[in-house]
Amino acid sequence: MEATTRPTLYRAITCNFCHRSEIAFAAKGIEIDTVDIDLVNRPDWYMTKSSGGSVPLLEWDDLEIHQSHVINEWIDERWPDPPLFPTDPDERAATRLWIEWWNDGPCPAYERRLMNVRPERDDALTEALVDHLTEMERRLEARGYTDGYWHGESIGVVDATAAPMWVRFCGLRHFYGIDVPEHLGRVRAWRDTLVADPHVVATSPDEGELIAAYEGYLKVLGRAAEAGTEVPVAKGD
C-alpha cells in the first residue's frame, strides 16, 4: 500500500508510549502529522477510533494501528532502512524480551512515582523505582554493555522504547528531586546516550510544557484522591 497522505500519530506529550513511535519515525526520516489528544477530556470523536480512546494511534489512510510496540514493528517493516531491530534471531528475541520487561517494570514504576498524589506512598514508590533501575544496571552488565546504544551504533527499537522515560524523568527531578543513583553507571551512560540522540532531541517536548502538563494531571489526580477515587496511572493498577 502506498498512501497518499502523511501518517498521522494521535498522541499526548506526556505519553511516553507515543514518543516511542515519534522517535521511530524520526529515525527512518519519515515525516508525520501529529494530533494532540487531551487525555483528561478525551473527545467523543476520538473514543470511536480503533484504539478505544488510548494513545498512541497511528492512522494512514484507512489503516489504524495502536500499541506502541506494534506501531514500531510496523514502521521497521515498512521502511527497513535504517533497521531498528537487530538481524540476529537471538538478539531479536532479546529485543522483544527487553521491551516486555520495560513495559512491565521500569515504565509503570516511573509512571506511578511521577503521578503519585498520596504522600504516604512516596517512599515505597521511590524504592520500587530504584529497584527497577538497579535491575536495569544488572541486565545491562549481563549484556556486556558499557556505554552507547543498547545494540549497535545508532538508535534501535529498545532505545526508542526507553528514551521517552528518560526524557520524562525531568518531572521526577522537578517535583521530587529524584534522579538515577550515581552508582548505576551503565544506566546513566545509556540514559545520557539516549537523551542526546538527535532523533530523541528532535521529537522531545519542551521541558517547561511537559512540567506544566504534569502539573495539570497531578491536580486532577489530587482532586480525585481527595474525593476517595483511585485513578489507575500505570499498567497493572
Ligand SMILES: N[C@@H](CCC(=O)N[C@@H](CS)C(=O)NCC(=O)O)C(=O)O
Ligand atoms: N500498551 C499501550 C499503552 C498506551 C497507554 O497506556 N496510553 C495511555 C496514555 S500514556 C492512555 O491512552 N491511557 C488511556 C486509556 O488507555 O484509555 C502502548 O504501548 O501503546
